[in-house]
Amino acid sequence: MIRRIVRKNIPDRRLFLMLQLFYYFTFNNQYWYGLLYIWRSIPDPCLSKSEIRFLFGNVISSRRLHTMIQYYKFYIVEETDEMDDEVPRPLQHLCRVAVRSALIRNYQLPYGVSELGMPRLIRDYLNLKS
Helix, strand or coil: CHHHHHHHHCCHHHHHHHHHHHHHHHHCCCCHHHHHHHHHCCCCCCCCHHHHHHHHCCCCCHHHHHHHHHHHHHHCCCCCCCCCCCCCCCHHHHHHHHHHHHHHHCCCCCHHHHHHCCCHHHHHHHCCCC
16 A cells, blocks of 8 residues: 555656665665766756655654765755755756756766866866765
């Protein structure tokens, strides 16, 4: 029954992203940069507190849930301080995803970034360094 409730309210892709969050928080909490690089390379909106609470509220203690949300907010949510609603990612981030997708389709990632003739700051951003 719980599986049906989750399936009805949360798309599979968002569910997968939340399970990644749970995995990193539970088993790899010293390696948040792995999850950070995943989130820097996808166009999906950041997870909201309500989504995280809905899925994990009955699974882990409220203290661990609060800690997981704080870790996620500190390490992953770079664009905004708010996590109350599902907020679209900034245009700057979506452009990074689009450029990287074009480079991937042409088999030019990661080396193609340096061949674009962009300033260092933009190259670093496209290479997920900032």
